[in-house]
Amino acid sequence: MTRTGAQLLIDSLLDVGINTLFGIPGGVVIPIFDVLYDSELNAVLMRHEQAAAHAADGYARASGRLGCCLATSGPGATNLVTGIATANFDSVPILAITGQVRTDLIGNDAFQEADITGITRGITKHNYLVRHAEDIPRVVHEAAHIATTGRFGPVLIDIPVDVSTSKVDGELQSDLQLPGYKPNSVGNPRQVERAAELINQSSRPVLYAGGGVIASGAHQELLALAQAGNIPVTTTLMGLGAIPEDHRLSLKMLGMHGTPVANYAVMSSDLLIAIGARFDDRITGKITEFAEHAKILHVDIDPSSIGKNIKVDLPVVGDARQILLRLTPLIEERNRSEWWQQIENWRRDHKFSYKNDGKLKPQFVVQQIREVTGGEAIICTEVGQNQMWAAQWFTFKRPRQFISSGGLGTMGYGFPAAIGAQFARPEATVFEIAGDGSFQMNIQELATVARNNTPVKIALLNNGYLGMVRQWQELFYQRRYSHTRLNGNPDFVKVADAYGVAGIRVQKSEEVRPALEKALKIDGPVLLDFCIDPEENVFPMVPTDERLDHMIDLA
């Protein structure tokens, strides 16, 4: 059978289980889109390539499957860069396919040429420039394997247009040729035994779970370990949903905007058990004084994450789920009653709060979204105050329920990610919790949800500011609000209307519930413009490079 490179690409993508991709056509990918014209592979037309990459990422995070995006050469490819970097930072498996100029023009400054493999070298797990069509099946299989094993991540495949159009005969090899790629997932049995000893000897242990627990599908195993040893669990932003947040063993999120109980517990612990987390500066605060009385046990699939930011007493390299499965049976029952007494006191004395002064509060909006959806919605966020309010106030039940750009902190991520999440989980209620600053960074995707009737509900927490920066200016820069007031914001309800998307404006607390209920009854996208208290802050807060237990709380 004779096939073109473009046909080989689409056949190979289907082979590795991709049935949806997000993209935009352009000159050198016309041959690929021509195959998509009558392919069973569903291509979703986005309005900006950055959004295509985020949608692929949201699709992957919501489903645990490999996401895929497709863009043309040059500006199409460079527009993917932020999305690829976002996925790389948060270890999300996506394939980014880019077109490239003709092989004989590469390096000659041809029209719409960019050295995208060079540009993305530091922000992909691996990348390929394909020079022969017959290599495509192998490259796609390798790329999918690399993206979805070990520490997950994005892989880019750059395909020159003459490779897409050249014809190849016969059956082709798709066997992997990756002699240098051997992620260790099972872990060293002796290290697992030592880990159990450390846990059994500890009197004030804390489990600190990150995105690796969710990536590995280890949430049940995490809970089993916590229950076996009666160990409190705190999660990172990326780990939200790794344990039901209303569980008695959950201390909720730690870090800069985490719960006081989680931060105090970590700082007082004698053993910190990190699982699939990487001691990010938003977690540790002043790192030299972080958990200073604790031994550190670090379970991670990526050896380079261990010992990078903090000295580790016991490293265990491997997949979180496989290691927890072998660790938990070795854990001895302990009641740790003194430790729990202390934790319960902290929990009772330091609850999240906000002033109930009659103004429309973002925290209240997030709580109401939780109530109207029975706590079941998938929540995608932008970055900044909206992200932290969503993280603090929703109370997540399950993994893959909270989708947010953690590491890179990409504004403009949430809306396209919500579109991807909705395509991955058509039956789910998907909310995008946004700020007015972030939302405008990919607002053009209103066209995508309108065109596809994608029923994403956008909860715009509109305060007319780049809110988190304004908060820092208020607290640390004497209220000098330099360039954070978003004068010139549009009327978002009218913008939605212009795109053919339902818009609802909400100005008072009592309007929140009816508006949300109305939005859920609409079978399609809705934009809810919540005009919130413009100078509401996110508290508690650990100022940059302060000790983790030095929290400001002016709420």
Add this chain to the structure above:
Amino acid sequence: MRHIISAMVKNEGGVLAHVAGLFAARAYNIDSLNVGETEDPATSRMTIAIRGEDAVIEQVIKQLRKLVNVIKVQDFSGRECVERDLMLIKVTTLPGKRGEVNDLVDIFRGKVVDISHKDMVVELSGPEAKVDAFISLCQPYGIREVVRSGRIAMVRGTKAE
């Protein structure tokens, strides 16, 4: 401390860029880097000489191991190994001085590979210190050009696993 890191990599386009990019992105400074084909044409050997604290070197090695095209990484420091650096040096040989330079070449067991009226090109290999000493001794005559291969190294005795 100075380390010699030996990396076996796939012999294909882009590998050198990946490795170099890794060093650049993390601001690791390398003393020298040498790449060449091995006994197996599908693989190349990279020898990287780098200075840094042990924790930094450990991170370098872990990051190298993460690269998909890197097959095996070893740190040779603290192991018995043979190290060599190959140099071509063009020394000014004014009338009457050629004999002196020739003597130096003999003592260092180098080889004169080209000669003209004004200078000669000497080929010399050895451990870095020997090569450095030769350069220093040639200084009084005038050095026109030096090209060095950078360090290559091999563990003594049984083949490094």
